[in-house]
Amino acid sequence: MEQEFKVYIKSYLEQFPDLSSEELTFISSYLIIEKYxxxxxxxxxxxxxxxxxxxxxxxxxxxxxNEKGNKITTGFINENNYATDYPAFIRQKPSKYFIECLEPSVIIKLPYDKIQEGYRKFKTSERYGRLIAEYVLTVQTDRVESLLFETAEERYLNFIDQNPDLVNRISLTHLATYLGIERQSLSRIRSKIAKK
Structure with a gap:
């Protein structure tokens, strides 16, 4: 098990090729790895x-x-992505969301206070923090705009196109709430597309 965790940590740290050995040592010493x-x-x-x-x-x-007690999916997080409610995390405020494992998962965690300390100590860490924040903002903006400007069918087709590996890993119920439609509507869209 220890060996498996070492492989995950090595793979995680390889995302940051510009970090100095001092920065890598700093980050490595505070990483927590957990199974869910x-x-x-x-x-x-x-x-x-x-x-x-x-x-x-x-x-x-x-x-x-929501107010009716329905669980509304706002995102799926698979391998090599950050699992966070980033705006709440940055402000250290209570989240309005649940993040639940749909499969057994292995997650590396880095404490908020150590991230902030890394930003103060190292310029490169601060740059990576900005890049992560920009990525999160882009993903959230794309999601809002898809709900505002695309039809349900367009949202579904774009989701399939952008997440081909996820389609068989998530339930239709979760996908329907993510797309902002009823499950029956999603079934109709899928059968219509299958007939084309």
């Missing part, structure tokens, strides 16, 4: 996320519960 079972939560609504999570293995979904 299916249906376990990285965090729940109302909790403050103390560490940013990076998915080495597995699949998670981010969702909130």
């Amino acid at each position: 079972g299916k249906k376990e939560f990285l965090f729940k609504s109302g909790e403050v996320q103390k560490e940013v999570g990076f998915v080495c293995k597995g699949l998670l979904r981010r969702y909130y519960v």
Whole structure:
């Protein structure tokens, strides 16, 4: 098991080729690696996320519960992506979201206070932090704009196109709430596309 974790940490750190050995040592010493079972939560609504999570293995979904008690999926997080409610994480405020494992997952976590310390100590760490923030902002903006400007069918086709590896790993119910439609509507769209 220890060997498996070392491989994950090495792979994670390879994303940051510009970091000095001093920076790599600093980050490595604070990384936490944890295994989660299916249906376990990285965090729940109302909790403050103390560490940013990076998915080495597995699949998670981010969702909130609406006023009718329905779970509305706002994102799927697979390998090599950050599992976080980034705006709440940066402000260290309670999240409005749940992040739940859809599959058994291995997640590397880096504590908020160590990220901030790294920014103060190292210019390169600060740059990587900015790049991650820009990526998160882009993903969130794309999601909002897809709901505003695309039809349900366009949203579905774009999702399939951008996430071919996820389609068989998520339920139609979760996908329908992510697309902002009823499950029956998604079934109609899928059968219409299959007939083309």
